Amino acid sequence: MRQRILVVEDEPSIAENITYALETEQFEFKWCATAQSGLDAWRSEPFDLAILDIGLPDMDGFEVCREIRKTSTMPIIFLTARETEIDRVVGLEMGGDDYVVKPFSPRELTARVKAVLRRTIAIDPTAAAAPTRSKSPQRCEQSGFHIDEERMEIHYHHQKLELTRYEHRLLVALANRPGRVWTRMQLMEQAWEEPDTAMERTVDAHIKTLRAKLRHACPDADDPIRTHRGTGYSMREHA
């Protein structure tokens, strides 16, 4: 069965790009130009994922997300236009699963859609039998990470990771110093432009999504990130 994507975007030309790309990738979609019509559609039809523009004419995408999150864990990807919005998406727990910054290429967006769907299906145990997850067993050795800072890419057991900016920075800090125990504040200082003690729990949220991505990239490997209760995190040292 084809997966259905809800697209809430007020700019017709952008919406057209998105829906064309989705169609090319065999997704079904519904396009709504306002927050209200998007919520109405979400209430009346089943969707596998929502793409929410943040700047909508009637209310912002965050409010739409909050409304959806009251009853649903459907994956949500935000479309952001400004740096200030990105910080809200990533820094606060807005309930989104990922974000894409405008202007973006349709290919980039559909890659994110697929990655988020794979990830959420992989995490949700009730969806374990879903047919979209490829069954090819990935043999994982004790090799770990390959960081290409120039390309801003990290491979984990030869799988390229799709990371948000903060996940990327957190992982670089951890992976470059195996065994070192970091406090949440120290990790914030590594990854955030403006570290804020009031937001230390945000580190936990990002470590959680990071772990899920690592687990998805290599289901056979042990969790490489250790939790130090009451302190913070470290990267396991491999023999």
Ligand code: CA
């Ligand atoms: Ca807009």
